[in-house]
Every structure is written in structure tokens, then in C-alpha cells.
Amino acid sequence: MSGTAVVVGGGIGGLAAAIGLHRTGWQVTVLERAAVLDDAGAGISLAANGIRALDALGVGGAVRAAARRQYTGGTRTPDGRVLSRMDGAALERALGTPMTGIPRAELHRLLQAALPEPCLRTGVGTLASLADADLLVAADGVRSGIRAELFPGHPGPVYSGSTVLRAITAAPVPLDTDFELTWGPGAEFGHIGFTDGRAEWHAVLAAPAGIRHRDPLAFLAGRFGDWHRPVPELLAATRSEDVLHHDIHELVTPLPAYAVGRVALLGDAAHAMTPNLGQGACQALEDAVVLAAELAAGPSVEAALTRYDAVRRPRAQSVARAARQAGRLGHRLSHPLAVSARNTALRLAPSGATINAILRHANWTPPKLP
Structure with missing residues (x-):
């Protein structure tokens, strides 16, 4: 089955959906409001499920070539004590592919390169409707306008209680670990860490929404300046104008469906989640592959989207719940007794506990695309 499709949103999920549809015979147009995506100055870790999805879309090799494999890392306390270690080689043996780190701008570039140039239209101020196509894919983010139209009674995204400042360093920084x-x-x-020696860092804080800082680097230096290396070095290698600051919103109330008629919801529009498991983009990539596979199987758009919803909604909502719980046990803990208990539990956990936690969400096999 093929036809005309409009994808609203040119982020990772929207571009991946367009690639899957294009590869299976659809005529695709991607509409993106922004001329430059607001997360382009950040980085991303891709777990095995995300890489496998990219493989299914035919762009996995290009992403692997541009990404840094994550073999070393783990979790520490501010004074540098190790709470848990990540064995990237063991993960690669278990899953057949390693975790990788890549600048988001580079991932966007590689995804765009897999599409014919006329597919992507940026700076588009109006939304599409089904009058424009046989299929409408809503990949328009956490504040999706299409989701609001489809589910006017849904409360929409809510503030998670956490805000994130992040940037890519302007110069290489010596790192002892690939990810930490x-x-x-x-x-x-x-x-x-990235292949060119630069790194992306992020600082997540439990804080009220809307707080901004006149000099974010000075604020962060005061907040994290006495933490173990390379935290101060990462901040020192960053230009103030490169720091991004976003409040983290999520869909706490699950959607009742990821598809209505000939409209499919994908990525943050369907299941915006906290970043505590690093699965937001990976789940969007899974969405894209499953959507293309179900549409290729036919016999109608409506039937395919019903199957898409049945496959994707339980998994993505389960991952979103797990991410929320991970945040509660991670940076959102502040009481000294709770922090001490958490740290002790992590240090005493079996060596394979970290691997098993990652496998729980990363061990996903994509459907084959024709």
C-alpha cells in the first residue's frame, strides 16, 4: 500500500517516519515550523533499539560511522565515588550493537540526507490536514497541536518538576569515560563524548518551571564547580551562548490511542517522556519503523494504523512510566537519608544489574520493511 503522506514535524521522529514511508513507496512531504530545530545544539545517546531502528530504515551504517561507541561509563557521586559501571562491551555482546553518542545536528543531517531534497519544507507556519494527503503523521512534539485537536479532553503535557541546561563544548575535552x-x-x-573529542554535557535540576539565569555558565559553575572532574572542565570548555535551557514536560496521562482514522501520532506527540532512560528518541525511531511496516502490510490506512496503535502504545507507555520512576530514584532525590539509601543499594547491586536494566528497554527487534 502507498499513497501521499504529510509528516508534521521535522525532528528525529518525523524524519525517520518520512524515510520509512519513502522507502516503502509513499510520496512524502515533511513540514517543520522552525528554520532550525531548537535542540540542534545538543547531543544524544542511542541505545541498541534506536540503532536497530535506524538499520531497518537503511541509515544505521551512516550513523554508526559518525557516532562514538560508548564502552565506558557509569554513575558517580559528586565527589567521584563510583555507584555503578556500564560495561559497553558486554552490552554489545548481548545486543549485537553498542550504545553510541552523536550530536543531534549530525543525526538530523544524516536523516535529511536519506530523503529526496524536496521532501522537507522548513519555516512552514501552517499545519496540514487530511485534505492534503492520504495519511497525516503528527510528529509535532510535546506540545502537539494535532494531538490537541484529536483529543480535546486530554490534559496534555505537564511539567515534570525538572529543568535541563545543556551544551556541546566548543573544544575537545579529555574524558576518562564515553558516557557518565x-x-x-x-x-x-x-x-x-563525540568522535572529534568534544562532548555534550547536561545538568538536570529539580526546580520550579520557568526559572532562567542571566549567565547560565556562572550559575552552573557555582552549582557544580566542586564536583569531580571532568565536570568543571566541561563547563570551562563551553561558550555561554551555546547553552540551551528547557523545562522538561511529559505526558503523565497516557493517550487512549496513537491513531485516529488516517492520522498517526508519533514520538513526543504520542508519548513525551522524561529523559532519564535516554529512550525518547529511540522510542520515536521504533514508532517510525513500525508505522512504515504496518502501512506496507495494508490493506487500508485505517487498518494499518489500528495495528500500529496496538503494537506501539503498550510498549512506549511502559517505557515512559519506567523513565518517570528512574527520575524519582535519580536526580529528584534530595533528602540525605534517601540519597544515602539509593547510593548504598547501587553500590551493593550485582555487577550485571546495570546491563539488565538497559537490556529491559533496548532489546527490541524491528519489523522488516519491504
Whole structure:
């Protein structure tokens, strides 16, 4: 089955959906409001399920070539004590592919390169409707206008209680690990290394929504300056104008469906989740592959989207719940007794516990696309 499709949203999920549809014979147009995506200056870790989805879409090889494999890392306390270690080689043996880190801008570029140039239209201020196509894919993000139209009674996204500042360093920074998280009371600091020696860092804080800082780097230096290296070095290698600051919103109330008629919801529009498991983009990539596979199987758009909903909604909503719980046990803990109990439990956990936790969500096999 094929036809004309309009994808609203040119982020990772929207571009991946367009690739899947294009590869299976659809005529696709991607509409993106922004001229430049607001997360382009950040980085991303892709677990095995995300890489497998990219493989199914035919772009996995290009992404692997541009990404840094994550073999070393783990979780620490602000003074540098190790709480848990990530064995990337063991994960690769278990899943057949390693976790990887890549700048979001580079991932966007590779996804765009897999589409014919006329497919993507940026700076588009109006939304599409089914009058424009046989299929409408809503990949328009956490504040999806299409979701609001389809489910006017749904409360929509809510503030998670956490805000994130992040940036990519302007210069290479010596790193001992490929990927790392550090948990302090009410705060998390993490980094992802890239192939060129630069790194993305993020600082997640439990804080009221809407707070912004005149000099974000000065604020962060005061908040994290006495944490273990390379936290101060990462901040020192960053330009103030490169720091992004976003409040984290999520869909706490699950949607009753990811498809209505000939409209499919995908990515954050369907299941915006907290970033505590690093699964937001990976789940969007899974959505894209399943959507293309079900539409290719026919016999009608409506039937295919019914199957898409049945496959994707239980899994994505389960991952979203797990991400929310991970945040509660991670940076959102602030009481000294609770932090101490969490840290002790992590240090005493079996060596394979971290691997098993990642496998629980990353061990996914994509359907084959024709």
C-alpha cells in the first residue's frame, strides 16, 4: 500500500517516519515550523533499539560511522565515588550493537540526507490536514497541536518538576569515560563524548518551571564547580551562548490511542517522556519503523494504523512510566537519608544489574520493511 503522506514535524521522529514511508513507496512531504530545530545544539545517546531502528530504515551504517561507541561509563557521586559501571562491551555482546553518542545536528543531517531534497519544507507556519494527503503523521512534539485537536479532553503535557541546561563544548575535552552520569541531591550532571573529542554535557535540576539565569555558565559553575572532574572542565570548555535551557514536560496521562482514522501520532506527540532512560528518541525511531511496516502490510490506512496503535502504545507507555520512576530514584532525590539509601543499594547491586536494566528497554527487534 502507498499513497501521499504529510509528516508534521521535522525532528528525529518525523524524519525517520518520512524515510520509512519513502522507502516503502509513499510520496512524502515533511513540514517543520522552525528554520532550525531548537535542540540542534545538543547531543544524544542511542541505545541498541534506536540503532536497530535506524538499520531497518537503511541509515544505521551512516550513523554508526559518525557516532562514538560508548564502552565506558557509569554513575558517580559528586565527589567521584563510583555507584555503578556500564560495561559497553558486554552490552554489545548481548545486543549485537553498542550504545553510541552523536550530536543531534549530525543525526538530523544524516536523516535529511536519506530523503529526496524536496521532501522537507522548513519555516512552514501552517499545519496540514487530511485534505492534503492520504495519511497525516503528527510528529509535532510535546506540545502537539494535532494531538490537541484529536483529543480535546486530554490534559496534555505537564511539567515534570525538572529543568535541563545543556551544551556541546566548543573544544575537545579529555574524558576518562564515553558516557557518565553523576547524581547529587536534586541534581544530575552527565556527559556524552563525540568522535572529534568534544562532548555534550547536561545538568538536570529539580526546580520550579520557568526559572532562567542571566549567565547560565556562572550559575552552573557555582552549582557544580566542586564536583569531580571532568565536570568543571566541561563547563570551562563551553561558550555561554551555546547553552540551551528547557523545562522538561511529559505526558503523565497516557493517550487512549496513537491513531485516529488516517492520522498517526508519533514520538513526543504520542508519548513525551522524561529523559532519564535516554529512550525518547529511540522510542520515536521504533514508532517510525513500525508505522512504515504496518502501512506496507495494508490493506487500508485505517487498518494499518489500528495495528500500529496496538503494537506501539503498550510498549512506549511502559517505557515512559519506567523513565518517570528512574527520575524519582535519580536526580529528584534530595533528602540525605534517601540519597544515602539509593547510593548504598547501587553500590551493593550485582555487577550485571546495570546491563539488565538497559537490556529491559533496548532489546527490541524491528519489523522488516519491504
